[in-house]
Amino acid sequence: MNATRTRPAPNGLETTFPPSDLFFSRTDDRGHILSGNTVFAQVSKYELADLVGAPHSIVRHPSMPRGLFRLLWTEISEGRQIVAYTDNLASDGSHYWTLASIRPVPGGEYLSVRAKPCDTATMEVVSGLYAQVLEHEQELAAGGMAARDVADAGYVRLLELLASAGYPSYREFQRELLPREVALRSEATASGGQHPSARRGRVHGELDDSHAALVQALDTLVGGLGPFTSESARLGDQAAYLRTLARTIRRFSLNSQILGYQVGDSGAGLSAVARLINDEAGRFAGLVTPVADTIASIREHLAELTFAVASAKMQLDVIDVFVTDLGASHVAPDGSTQGADPVRMADLRGLVDNLALDIEAAAGALHELQELSSGLDRPLGKVELVLSQISLLAFNGRVEAVRLEDPASALQLFNEVRALAKAAGSQLSGGTTLAGLVREAAREEMVVQDSLLHVLTVLESFGRAA
Structure with a gap:
């Protein structure tokens, strides 16, 4: 194809396609298309043979800013995956939106997997x-x-x-x-009965079996990640609460010391309690920072985990579509079978290699989460212990306050301190459910790894046979 051909003028019409249609393309380091699947050709309304050799910008819509593609090339040229919405131009001038996941593959090439956006908002x-x-x-x-x-x-x-x-x-x-996009797409394909594996027949025997086992294992892992999102949000709220609580306790501590100074010698006992509360407030502040930092690190790894698993899910789903194409190309017009196209096999290896990277990233995030979550309950327990001590000191402060000639202000202050400490202790009690969630996810992730290893073994055997 002539890569310098004039692109069609946009006509304002939109080409739609179902969420089950996933497509991909592989390009060289200059962005020229090396291969793609039939869905890419169907949606872009080009012949696949015409797309191969053309710059990928042939489907770039003029409404897309140059800055987006500068971002894209910056990320992938430095070896990082990028996910972005793009509006694309079909050969007839219509446009179609995609969610694209683009990343490097060995050999200085890039592989883009694209899906219909489901998070329309x-x-x-x-x-x-x-x-x-x-x-x-x-x-x-x-x-x-x-x-x-x-x-x-x-x-x-x-x-x-x-x-x-x-x-x-x-x-x-x-x-x-x-x-979020992967979750919404899974809902859409499940409700519409459109999942590719549901409509695909057997095409390559053992490759089908190993692939089906991997799909089931990854779907189980994906299904178990729902609680991680709510747990991450809860931990974030807890960290913010602890920081606010530390400032509030410090303010109460200062107020109690001021009160002790104001009442003079008649409030010697109250002043002693105020000093002890100040000591505990300092201990509390010292505990909050490392706990909050640990929670921040946990939330970072939770984000990495959910992203890696979502990317793996998208990658595996497009492999599902790809295997269907591979099966069709494996059958000659006369009905006989023929060896797999080397270009197709290179595509499949690129897809599986990226899937392996996603699963490796998920395993790494889970390992870090196991370390962090197992160490979180202990410092949280220390925080609860300090709160319990502050509550007890506030009670002692109330005892000392009633001995004053005018106890109203002191009683109000220590009542507020005690109520705050008790409420905080109740909110923080029970630690976190994260450790259990991580242990279960780690077990499921091991099954995914084993299933992936089987797919890789079968794929190598299939490639040699081709």
């Missing part, structure tokens, strides 16, 4: 951000700025807009986006 927000970036770029270009500099400026503007939307980095945005 987020996609509409992102589409609006793209429009703002594009307008910014057009203004700069009209002022004479070079195209490369326009792309750089658009890249910066896109990150600024995401930050204003609550995402300090693109990495944080995509780590939240992909698991």
Whole structure:
């Protein structure tokens, strides 16, 4: 195909496709298409033979800002995966939105897996951000700025807009986006009976069996991740609560010391209690920082885990679609079987290699979570112990307060301290359910690893036979 051919003018019409349709393409280090699957050809409305050799920008819609692609190339050229919404241009001028996951594969190539966006609310927000970036770029270009500099400026503007939307980095945005998209897509395909494996017949015997076992194992792992999201949110709330609580206890401590100073010698006992509360407030503050830091690290690894598993799920689903294509290409027009196309096998290996990377990342995150979660209950127990001591001291403060000529202010203060300590102790009691969740997920992840190893073994055998 002539890579410099004129792209069609957008006609404003949208090409739609079901959530079950997943497609991929493999490109070289310059972005020229090396291969793709039939779904890619069908949705883009090009012949697959015409797409091969063309720059991937042939399907780039002019509404997409240059800054997005500067971000994309920056990430993948540095070996990182990127997930992004893109609007694409079909050969007839219609457009189609995709959620794309792009990452490097061995040999200096890149593999892009794309799906129908299911989180329409987020996609509409992102589409609006793209429009703002594009307008910014057009203004700069009209002022004479070079195209490369326009792309750089658009890249910066896109990150600024995401930050204003609550995402300090693109990495944080995509780590939240992909698991939500994969979950919504799973719901859509399940409710519509559209899962590829449900409609696919047997095509390669043992490869089918090992692949089906891997699908089941990964689906079990994905299904068990729901509680992790709520646990992460709960831990985040708990960390914020602890920091606020430390400041509140310190304020009560200072107020009790001021009160002891004001009552003078008649409040010697009260002053002693105030000093002890101050000591415990210092201990509490010293415990809160490492606990909050541990919780922050746990939440970071939880985000890595859910992203890796979601990426693995998307990767495995497109492998499912791919194996169907592979089966069709394995049968000659006369009905006889023939060896697998080496290009197809390279595609499949790239997909499986990326799946292995995702599962390895999930295993690493689970290992870190096991270490962190097992060590969280002990410092939380110390926090509860300090709160119990503060509650007891507040009771002693009330005893000392009734000996004052005017006990009202002191009683109110120590009543508030005691109520706060008791309420905090109740809220923090019971530790966390995270350790149990992690242990169960780790067991399921081991099954996924074993199933993947079997797929890799069968794939190597299948490749040699081809």
